[in-house]
Amino acid sequence: MDLGFSREGAVDAPLDRAARHLEFDQRATVIDEGDEARFIYLILEGAVMMSKLLPDGRRQIIELLGSGDVFGITTTDTHDCCVETLRPTRILCYDRKTVDGSQSLQSLITERMKAQICALHDHAVLLGRKSAIERVATFLMRIVPGRGGSGCIGGPRKEDNANVRVPLTRQEIADYLGLTLETVSRAFSHLKRDGLLVYGRHDEVTIVNVCRLCQHTGSH
Amino acid sequence: MDLGFSREGAVDAPLDRAARHLEFDQRATVIDEGDEARFIYLILEGAVMMSKLLPDGRRQIIELLGSGDVFGITTTDTHDCCVETLRPTRILCYDRKTVDGSQSLQSLITERMKAQICALHDHAVLLGRKSAIERVATFLMRIVPGRGGSGCIGGPRKEDNANVRVPLTRQEIADYLGLTLETVSRAFSHLKRDGLLVYGRHDEVTIVNVCRLCQHTGSH
DNA sequence: CGCGGACTTGATCTGTCTCAAGTGCCGTGG
DNA sequence: CCACGGCACTTGAGACAGATCAAGTCCGCG
Secondary structure: OOOOOOOOOOOOOOOOOOOOOEOOOOOOOEEOOEEEEEEEEEEEEEEEEEEEEEEOOOEEEEEEEOOOOEEEOOOOOOOOOOOOOOOOEEEEEEEEEHHHHHHHHHHHHHHHHHHHHHHHHHHHHHHHOHHHHHHHHHHHHHHOOOOOOOOOOOOOHHHHHHHHEEOHHHHHHHHHHHOOHHHHHHHHHHHHOOOOOEEEEOOEEEEEEEEHHHHOOOOO | OOOOOOOOOOOOOOOOOOOEEEEEOOOEEEEOOOOOEEEEEEEOOOOEEEEEEEOOOOOOEEEHHHEEOOOOOOOOOOOOOOOEEEEOEEEEEEEEEHHHHOOOHHHHHHHHHHHHHHHHHHHHHHHHHHHHHHHHHHHHHHHHHOOOOOOOOOOOOOOOOOEEEEEOOHHHHOOOHHHHHHHHHHHHHHHHHOEEEOOOOOEEEEEHHHHHHHHHOOOO
């Protein structure tokens, strides 16, 4: 079973001979705010979160990324956000100069960036206009492999449950969804009470009926 | 005086012979949700807003774009957001095929996309974590030509006022900032009462001290 | 068994939304 | 030239979703 934030299929990495291969454990820091922006990163396997801090400590998690996604993109010469792994993660690390010189690498990155822009658009709608329950439902939908995108495929079906791992703490989910930890917890409880969710072991959750959950995202 | 959402300097447009030139009035629709995604657009002059709707009518304005910015980017074959002009606007309109064939055009677009991703990151922080006043202050800062970016340049100065045009209605600002029209209006009144803002004619506003306003953005 | 961290749940508070009047401004038509 | 209407905006009062504060509870681990 897939663990979310990832596209299906293998990641084809051009010029991987020219790249540095990095391996990280769970909860490792890949980039810190202020780091010099020398590299572009491509996730081969795993998942990371990208976050920004306000001076008074408020945090917003800005993107959740999985295999195939790129990060380290900036217009300045330092990074303005930090990136941490959510799971053990393998990353390819290209020097900017390498990227500038490679046509195929550039078009791979551009393609990824397009997808990420679309995701950021959707996330802006979530942050700007959705209720707490809708945010959590949308978040859960995004974790379901192959269903996070534009929504329901086909009509509601009898058997449509999904077992997902949620590799984020409540606080992290809150920081991603622009809520507090308590509100996220209450939303989970609410969805559970309504029979949409069943908790499993550890960080596992069963979505009883994906299509029914989807009705709560506000997007359908 | 600059009207905001725009970088300084001329827009150099590669392959402009291959592109269609479009001119729009104020408040014209360039793209509607559901339109076929055949083109990539480059703003030569003017400003547009890109927005998304939820099925129940809630709207989020996702990006404000000015000269040099690109739009029409999507991973699907239809557009999932709509784009309207805020001012009379001249746009270059490239066929996707043209873009795919041109190295220089692609790198221009990639460069713009990077900047837009950074802007979307900042906007996510705003939507997820900032108070109403901070949102409005940040928005106003963004409109000040050359100051919208990473923040204060140098320390506070005596003379640091700026005259800006706000080519959006309160409702549009609200939809951009994830607030209601009334809350935006109250925030404006609040900033005015504190002597940070003076209203001019029409949609003109004088920011009495840019650096002082900047202190209210939450980012400094 | 007991500790600590993540999570849940409850009670209360508050910033923003909602609803409802205004006010001011501009263009139109008498 | 002024009355009128419409629209954008402002302002107030009250409601409410989510934040904050404060106990718990659960569970893995030493």
